[in-house]
Amino acid sequence: MQALSEIVHLSPSACHRRIQRLEKAGVIRDYVALTNARRLGRSTTVFVEISLSGQADELLDRFEKEVALIPDVLECHLMTGRYDYLLKVVAKDTEDFARIHRQSLARLPGVAQLQSSFALKTVFKTTAIPVD
Template sequence: MAEKKMKLDKFDIEILKVLQRDATVSMAELSQHVGLSHTPCWRRVKRMETDGVITNRVTLLDAKKLNLGVSVFIYVTLKNHDGNSLTSFENAVQDIDEIVECHTTSGDKDYLLKVIVRSIEEYEHLLKSTLTNLPLVDHLSSTFALKQVKNTTELPLNNGAVN
């Protein structure tokens, strides 16, 4: 069953653009920026929160300043592909803090993980002690990011993806 898509107008999209850049903006500033009075703007934000368009408001951290400068992308292939195996693997990765993203993928690899650690040595320890012991792992292929060329938390709301 397809998930119901919410209809968004130009005000909703502008609200989302502003909140993606700064979730701490006051409602007064937000309403002024998008050209609505306070109450209608607040109602739109609350509706988008209730409908799940706005899922969370977070504080973004600088990994390098926190001594977490090594990003590793790992392709994972599992031994089995039945529902229980996939669920078992997906549940196991939830408990590993260094895994900051986990995506199912198409093609000959089953998952793509993004891991953030302090050092290559820390990654090697994580690999040997934890990642190779994840349920039903057949093969892991790691790639280290050399430099981050682009980093955005903003979804591309200008390209017609909404509505």
């Protein structure tokens, strides 16, 4: 609050009340510590395109419920276009990804095709969503 108050030229108490309002309004979802993936031994980022065997509502629900249980999967998006889901996965290395691929991803319900693309390097990454 003090650091923030100096940045925005407001008193700490005013900042505090504004922040509380944002929390109550659900604009601020959570407070977290961002970690260095490499130093945690997760140097490999892979984007996985997944096609399902069908589009039945029940199938999508089952898939979404199951994929959420895999801790290696950081993001899951339902997509338009060539495939159904895009996953962002973090692995220790390529061999570790092979394990994730076989033991977790390929076994997800309804999966017809998996297309994996490896990141050679993450140029940058932020959680800061523009406000304007």
